[in-house]
Every structure is written in structure tokens, then in C-alpha cells.
Amino acid sequence: MAEKTASRRDNLRPGSFRGAPFVTESHDHTLGRRSVRHEYPKRDVPYAEDMGRLARGFAMELFVIGDDYMAQRDRLREALEKNGPGELVHPYLGTQTVQVDGEVHLRETLREGRMARFSVTFVEAGLEIAPDTKQDTAWGVGKNADAVTEAAKEGFAEKFKITGPARLLTGAKAGIDKVLGGLKDVVGAPLGELKFSQDILASLWGTPSGLAGWLVDQLGSLGSLTPVTSASLASGLAMQTLPMATTTASTTPSVTQTTVQAQNQVNLAAVDNLVQQTAVAEAARASAQATYSSADEALAVRETLCEALEVVSSRASDPVYVRLADLRAAVVLDLGTRAAQLPRLANYQLPATMPALVVAHRIHGDATREADIVARNRVRHPGAVPGGTTLEVLSDARV
Numbered sequence: 001m002a003e004k005t006a007s008r009r010d011n012l013r014p015g016s017f018r019g020a021p022f023v024t025e026s027h028d029h030t031l032g033r034r035s036v037r038h039e040y041p042k043r044d045v046p047y048a049e050d051m052g053r054l055a056r057g058f059a060m061e062l063f064v065i066g067d068d069y070m071a072q073r074d075r076l077r078e079a080l081e082k083n084g085p086g087e088l089v090h091p092y093l094g095t096q097t098v099q100v101d102g103e104v105h106l107r108e109t110l111r112e113g114r115m116a117r118f119s120v121t122f123v124e125a126g127l128e129i130a131p132d133t134k135q136d137t138a139w140g141v142g143k144n145a146d147a148v149t150e151a152a153k154e155g156f157a158e159k160f161k162i163t164g165p166a167r168l169l170t171g172a173k174a175g176i177d178k179v180l181g182g183l184k185d186v187v188g189a190p191l192g193e194l195k196f197s198q199d200i201l202a203s204l205w206g207t208p209s210g211l212a213g214w215l216v217d218q219l220g221s222l223g224s225l226t227p228v229t230s231a232s233l234a235s236g237l238a239m240q241t242l243p244m245a246t247t248t249a250s251t252t253p254s255v256t257q258t259t260v261q262a263q264n265q266v267n268l269a270a271v272d273n274l275v276q277q278t279a280v281a282e283a284a285r286a287s288a289q290a291t292y293s294s295a296d297e298a299l300a301v302r303e304t305l306c307e308a309l310e311v312v313s314s315r316a317s318d319p320v321y322v323r324l325a326d327l328r329a330a331v332v333l334d335l336g337t338r339a340a341q342l343p344r345l346a347n348y349q350l351p352a353t354m355p356a357l358v359v360a361h362r363i364h365g366d367a368t369r370e371a372d373i374v375a376r377n378r379v380r381h382p383g384a385v386p387g388g389t390t391l392e393v394l395s396d397a398r399v
Contacts, residue, residue, distance in 0.1 A: 085125030137334035141288035234283035
């Protein structure tokens with residue numbers, strides 16, 4: 001005998017809301033997408049911006065019927081008036097978590113005895129998700145780094161002066177060349193060739209603010225280095241006084257040799273301060289843009305930067321000092337916040353010689369971490385890591 005095919009009615013489920021049963025003959029289901037239509041002047045083609053799925057709605061006629069319909073009616077009415085979302089067993093669409101949307105109409109007549117009708121619209125309840133607020137500490141570092149460089153440039157423009165005898169200009173050029181030479185010795189190759197050309201001199205000497213901008217641009221590449229490298233370079237600049245040049249100037253009726261030499265020293269001190277203040281600002285910016293593999297790495301960069309910022313601050317003018325203090329606070333907050341979310345370093349002594357791949361699986365349970373172990377410990381031969389070696393590993397290791 002052929003198996004009987006289930007009818008459409010057989011697939012319908014008994015309806016209920018919050019456990020209160022009902023019967024329904026039909027339903028209207030609203031669904032779709034939310035969109036914003038953009039229509040532009042002098043343009044025939046509009047643009048519809050998709051704003052996400054529309055909240056699903058369920059418009060239904062609910063019935064309770066039978067000799068005990070009044071008890072059923074009261075139970076369903078109570079369920080429909082109860083606060084908050086509830087479970088709707090929809091005969092056609094299955095179980096839904098919904099909220100009663102607006103008015104509910106109850107209808108009873110003598111002609112339709114032993115029955116009550118409810119006209120109700122449900123809307124999907126969804127989830128109440130609070131906005132995820134998170135302080136952008138990296139943005140704070142960048143903002144304060146910008147403030148430091150702007151204050152440093154303003155301070156330089158106030159101090160640096162070459163108006164007067166020609167020898168003052170010659171002395172300033174010779175001194176700045178020497179300062180830049182010392183700077184290159186400290187920072188090495190990453191910043192490239194730090195040398196004035198005659199074209200740059202011709203365009204910048206008359207405007208100290210333009211000269212300051214050029215010097216700041218030369219140090220801007222610190223921000224593209226790794227945080228460890230840029231912090232170390234900034235620390236080196238802060239701890240080392242860049243070489244100053246002295247020049248001999250002839251006495252003139254209006255300007256004495258002592259005055260020229262004094263202005264030369266002021267000029268070169270202004271360059272020295274500008275270089276150091278910009279270096280620590282750009283190193284701080286690099287620290288905020290970097291990704292760290294461990295809390296120890298982030299905290300080491302923080303310590304180096306804070307030490308450099310303190311040294312540079314001790315020689316800064318009042319306006320720059322305030323900006324440097326704000327930058328230091330931003331660096332402490334940023335790197336401290338990120339360090340709290342990172343694993344710490346731990347030591348693991350390898351019991352026997354084995355491949356780095358096996359070491360990664362033994363320590364982390366993940367052979368793909370081999371590259372991190374090799375790089376972190378400068379393993380010369382990944383195929384055979386000597387037994388007895390003490391490895392530096394992240395704290396999620398199974399040690």
C-alpha cells in the first residue's frame with residue numbers, strides 16, 4: 001500500500017503565544033530591506049542605499065473557540081498584554097521571538113457564539129545590543145604628537161634668527177650642517193641623506209617656519225619604522241646632545257663678535273631642540289600605529305619612550321613642555337591599555353633536540369607557531385633546536 005503523503009494541514013503547527021493556544025486561518029508576513037533613496041540634481045539615475053534588513057512583521061487573526069472559549073480568551077489576552085518579548089509558535093513559520101506591535105483588537109458577537117477573535121500584529125523582538133564604546137587611545141597619541149611638532153616648530157621660529165651680518169648666515173649654515181651630520185650618525189641610514197642643498201637654502205633661510213617644516217619632514221620617516229627601532233632612535237637623540245659649531249665673526253660697528261656667536265648658539269640650540277622634540281613625537285606616533293606580539297614588547301617600548309620624553313621635556317620651553325607632558329600621558333595610556341590585552345613572555349627549557357615544528361606543537365599545541373618561535377629566539381637551524389635551550393615563548397604556552 002502506498003505511503004500517504006502529508007497534506008498541507010498536516011504540516012501546520014498548533015499556534016500559541018507565551019503558551020496561550022489559538023487558531024488562525026491566515027496570516028500576513030512583512031519582510032524586506034530598508035533603503036534610502038538618493039536622487040541627485042541633473043542626474044537621471046538614482047542610488048538606493050541598503051540600510052539593512054527590515055524588521056519582520058506578522059499580522060494575524062487569532063481565534064479561540066469552544067465551550068471554554070472565555071477562559072482561553074482571558075489567557076490569550078493576558079499573554080498579549082504582558083510586558084516584553086515572548087515566544088510565538090506560528091502555525092506557518094515556526095517558532096519566533098516577537099513583540100506585540102501596537103493595538104490589539106478583540107471582537108466577540110452573539111452570532112459567533114463560543115468564539116473570540118483577536119486582530120494582532122507582532123514584530124520580531126531581535127536583540128538589544130548596547131553600543132560598544134571603546135576609547136581610541138592610538139588616536140590620542142597621534143593628536144598629541146601633532147601638537148608637539150606644531151609647538152616645536154613655533155618655538156624654533158621664535159628663536160632662530162639670521163638677520164644681520166652675512167657671517168651670521170654662514171655660521172648658521174655651517175652649524176646646521178654639523179648638527180645634521182651628528183643627527184645622521186645617531187639615527188643611521190633609515191632617515192636617508194640629511195644635507196642641505198643650495199636650492200633648499202635659498203628657499204628656506206628667510207622663513208624660519210619653513211626651515212622648521214623641512215626639518216620636521218626629514219624626521220617624519222621615523223613614523224614608518226618599527227616601534228622598537230623608532231623608540232630607540234628617539235632615545236638616542238634625547239640622550240645625546242647634537243654637536244654644535246662655533247664660527248668666527250669679525251667685529252663690525254653695529255654687531256660685535258660676541259653677539260654673532262651668541263645668536264649662532266641660540267640658532268643651533270633651536271635646531272637641536274626641534275630635532276629631538278620631533279623625533280620623540282614621531283616615535284610615539286609609530287608606537288601607536290604598531291602591532292605588538294606580547295605585553296612585554298609593548299611595555300618595553302613604553303619605558304623607552306617615556307624616558308626619552310622626560311629628558312627632552314627637561315630642556316623644552318613652557319609651551320612645548322605642556323605638549324610633551326600630554327603626549328607622555330597618551331603614550332602611557334595607549335601602550336598600557338594594549339599591553340593588558342596581550343600575552344606575557346615566559347621561558348621554556350627544551351628537554352631534547354627536536355625540530356622547531358615539533359617544539360611549536362609541544363609548547364602551543366599549534367605547529368603553525370613555528371615561525372614565531374624561530375624569529376623570537378633567533379634559531380639558527382629550525383630543523384634541530386638543541387636540547388637544553390631556554391626558549392622565550394608567549395604565555396599561552398603549555399609549560
